[in-house]
Amino acid sequence: MARATKKAKRSRKKTAAKTPAARALKREEKVHFLHQMMQIRAFEDKVFELLARDVLKGASHVYAGQEAIAVGACSVIEPTDYITSTHRGHGHCLARGGELDRMLAELCGKATGYCKGRGGSMHIADTSAGNLGATGIVGGNIPVATGAGLACKFNGRNQVVLCFFGDGASNNGTFHESLNMAGAWQLPVVYICENNLYGMSVSTDVACSVKDIATRGVAYGMPGEIADGMKVLEVREAVARAVARAREGGGPTLLECKAYRYRGHSRSDPRKYRTREEEDHWHSRDPIEQFSNLLVKTRAMTRKQVADLHVQVELEIAAAEKFALEESEYPDPSELHDDVYVGWKKGPMGLEKV
Amino acid sequence: MAEVTFWQAIRDALRDEMLRDEKVFVMGEDVGIYGGAYGATRDLWEEFGSERVRDTAISEAAIAGAAVGAAMCGYRPVAEIMYMDFLTIAMDQFVNQGGKNRYMFGGKTTVPMVLRTQGGAGRCIAAQHSQSLEAWFVHAPGVFVVSPSNPYDAKGLLKASIRDDNPVRFFEHKMIYGMKGEVPEEDYVVPLGRANVTHEGDDVTIVIYSMMANLALEAAGILEQDGISAEVIDLRSLKPLDVDTILRSVRKTGRVLLASEGCENNNAVTEVAMRINEHGFDYLDAPMKRICAADVPIPMSPTLEDACIPTAPRIAEAAKELVG
Ligand SMILES: Cc1ncc(C[n+]2csc(CCOP(=O)(O)OP(=O)(O)O)c2C)c(N)n1
Numbered sequence: 268m269a270r271a272t273k274k275a276k277r278s279r280k281k282t283a284a285k286t287p288a289a290r291a292l293k294r295e296e297k298v299h300f301l302h303q304m305m306q307i308r309a310f311e312d313k314v315f316e317l318l319a320r321d322v323l324k325g326a327s328h329v330y331a332g333q334e335a336i337a338v339g340a341c342s343v344i345e346p347t348d349y350i351t352s353t354h355r356g357h358g359h360c361l362a363r364g365g366e367l368d369r370m371l372a373e374l375c376g377k378a379t380g381y382c383k384g385r386g387g388s389m390h391i392a393d394t395s396a397g398n399l400g401a402t403g404i405v406g407g408n409i410p411v412a413t414g415a416g417l418a419c420k421f422n423g424r425n426q427v428v429l430c431f432f433g434d435g436a437s438n439n440g441t442f443h444e445s446l447n448m449a450g451a452w453q454l455p456v457v458y459i460c461e462n463n464l465y466g467m468s469v470s471t472d473v474a475c476s477v478k479d480i481a482t483r484g485v486a487y488g489m490p491g492e493i494a495d496g497m498k499v500l501e502v503r504e505a506v507a508r509a510v511a512r513a514r515e516g517g518g519p520t521l522l523e524c525k526a527y528r529y530r531g532h533s534r535s536d537p538r539k540y541r542t543r544e545e546e547d548h549w550h551s552r553d554p555i556e557q558f559s560n561l562l563v564k565t566r567a568m569t570r571k572q573v574a575d576l577h578v579q580v581e582l583e584i585a586a587a588e589k590f591a592l593e594e595s596e597y598p599d600p601s602e603l604h605d606d607v608y609v610g611w612k613k614g615p616m617g618l619e620k621v
Numbered sequence: 622m623a624e625v626t627f628w629q630a631i632r633d634a635l636r637d638e639m640l641r642d643e644k645v646f647v648m649g650e651d652v653g654i655y656g657g658a659y660g661a662t663r664d665l666w667e668e669f670g671s672e673r674v675r676d677t678a679i680s681e682a683a684i685a686g687a688a689v690g691a692a693m694c695g696y697r698p699v700a701e702i703m704y705m706d707f708l709t710i711a712m713d714q715f716v717n718q719g720g721k722n723r724y725m726f727g728g729k730t731t732v733p734m735v736l737r738t739q740g741g742a743g744r745c746i747a748a749q750h751s752q753s754l755e756a757w758f759v760h761a762p763g764v765f766v767v768s769p770s771n772p773y774d775a776k777g778l779l780k781a782s783i784r785d786d787n788p789v790r791f792f793e794h795k796m797i798y799g800m801k802g803e804v805p806e807e808d809y810v811v812p813l814g815r816a817n818v819t820h821e822g823d824d825v826t827i828v829i830y831s832m833m834a835n836l837a838l839e840a841a842g843i844l845e846q847d848g849i850s851a852e853v854i855d856l857r858s859l860k861p862l863d864v865d866t867i868l869r870s871v872r873k874t875g876r877v878l879l880a881s882e883g884c885e886n887n888n889a890v891t892e893v894a895m896r897i898n899e900h901g902f903d904y905l906d907a908p909m910k911r912i913c914a915a916d917v918p919i920p921m922s923p924t925l926e927d928a929c930i931p932t933a934p935r936i937a938e939a940a941k942e943l944v945g
Pocket residue numbers: 328354355403404405406432433434435436437463465466467528650679681703707710
């Protein structure tokens with residue numbers, strides 16, 4: 268392990284200088300953030316439409332309202348870093364470089380999807396792009412991110428892990444056990460709690476012992492910070508600080524991003540547990556509106572350019588829909604037993620070596 | 622008798638028991654104003670309030686363990702785990718703290734609790750929301766495992782489970798919440814450990830439970846057209862197991878098909894087969910057969926999910942092969 272540590276020190280010096288926290292953004296980068304947020308929103312609108320028409324099977328938890336968090340956070344890290352995602356993972360997948368067409372194909376259970384159609388919405392991830400996966404188990408990936416952080420610490424390549432999860436997940440044992448472990452071992456993980464005020468119908472007021480989830484950091488020996496999850500640049504700044512700290516050997520951070528889930532938890536959710544006034548309030552702080560207004564105000568973009576970008580995204584979504592629904596096939600049932608094990612497969616007498 | 626849906630039967634059983642016994646209470650994720658992910662606690666929060674119909678945090682281990690503790694201290698909790706797949710998180714508390722409790726403490730404690738949960742495939746919601754894990758629980762000493770297939774049994778078995786002094790894992794299949802059936806309004810129970818012969822026949826015995834028991838009735842219809850008379854035994858409880866009813870049927874038919882939606886490897890029905898082997902081997906005219914889910918994590922894609930799970934035609938086909 269001694270060698271790895273020495274190597275870590277060396278490479279730390281190299282990358283610390285170019286941590287994005289210290290770097291001003293180019294115009295194209297800002298436009299790219301807006302583009303990604305618009306893509307996520309349009310993707311989720313399409314998903315909701317396809318669910319309503321019963322074209323899309325299964326359950327999809329949509330990310331509308333929280334776009335600034337995935338986009339702002341993922342903008343900070345390098346391709347060699349890792350993220351872990353959640354049951355609400357479309358936004359994370361896209362912000363980590365996922366393509367709309369293969370994402371939609373996955374949701375439709377098509378063989379061209381990122382997981383060959385086996386995972387669907389809840390397991391969507393391009394695992395070749397440093398995304399360790401989305402999970403249907405709330406809180407299920409917090410320990411996995413912690414283990415990835417341990418691997419990063421071992422291998423000395425100065426990588427970091429961004430671990431996304433919800434407010435509800437922060438009440439599961441996995442959260443508490445993982446943060447304690449990461450705090451004790453000083454792992455390079457940024458725990459990003461997307462507090463959208465509810466876990467399904469249960470509000471944080473009812474479910475949580477504390478008002479701000481960030482305060483839980485104290486219990487595990489790590490800084491707990493709060494960012495406005497409706498502001499992409501604010502999320503980016505906060506994550507950049509935490510990432511810089513992690514790369515410098517300063518250990519984990521708990522970052523709470525306050526945002527709102529626009530849609531119901533699932534298609535059939537009548538949203539009886541929250542008021543229309545509350546929804547209106549959060550819609551008035553829309554992350555895409557706020558950021559495009561900022562870009563216009565600072566003359567990074569004109570209104571016309573923003574409108575054109577919307578049109579472009581609509582075309583991209585239409586192409587993805589065509590790819591997923593018309594140009595992609597379902598997996599062949601003969602593949603049912605593929606990939607369960609490495610090197611073994613079901614035969615007539617049980618598992619056999621292949 | 623009234624026609625009610627499966628979810629209403631569950632809800633009505635909970636309501637009746639809460640009215641009958643003030644020690645009964647309900648807790649779980651989204652059981653309050655939301656009425657449960659599949660609607661089985663609808664309107665209870667409005668009637669009983671948030672003290673007795675408690676929304677919890679997403680904390681499966683604490684839900685199961687708190688039910689154990691409250692049960693040890695005189696209450697009769699009915700805890701809901703939203704999907705059977707999350708029972709894995711609650712497992713330690715239910716199995717180690719709950720199931721072993723009475724024995725470990727010299728027979729001096731009781732843990733009268735019910736852990737309700739929902740599972741099964743059919744909605745394209747993939748590997749972590751579609752499983753049938755009853756085999757895990759049948760394996761654990763000290764816990765009962767109940768799996769109704771229709772509204773009448775659901776209400777009667779849930780009442781029996783709540784009144785029972787043992788920890789009971791009560792399993793509802795997600796594809797039958799909308800199923801309708803005749804259910805008496807007056808009080809009744811379906812005793813634990815009693816199977817139900819839902820279709821009589823002479824050629825082959827189909828041993829089955831939960832949602833699949835309804836498919837077996839369909840399969841029996843298909844078989845009838847081919848001149849094969851199938852007897853369908855809906856187990857209703859996997860533990861305690863009604864071996865007598867099974868043996869009575871095997872003696873008549875001499876052929877046994879066991880079916881389940883759990884994975885094939887070490888499925889709960891494997892235990893049933895072993896009991897038949899031990900106590901009814903002489904009645905058998907052919908080796909027993911089983912039809913279960915494929916030994917794979919349940920895939921989301923509709924074509925793969927369908928290939929993974931037994932269907933009525935496949936059950937009929939397997940029975941036909943058995944009769945030869
Ligand atoms: C272990 C576990 N418990 C319960 C659920 C059911 N469930 C799915 S999403 C959800 C709410 C999650 O809340 P939060 O962590 O705040 O994320 P959000 O949905 O708000 O993004 C629940 C209870 C689950 N999938 N996994």
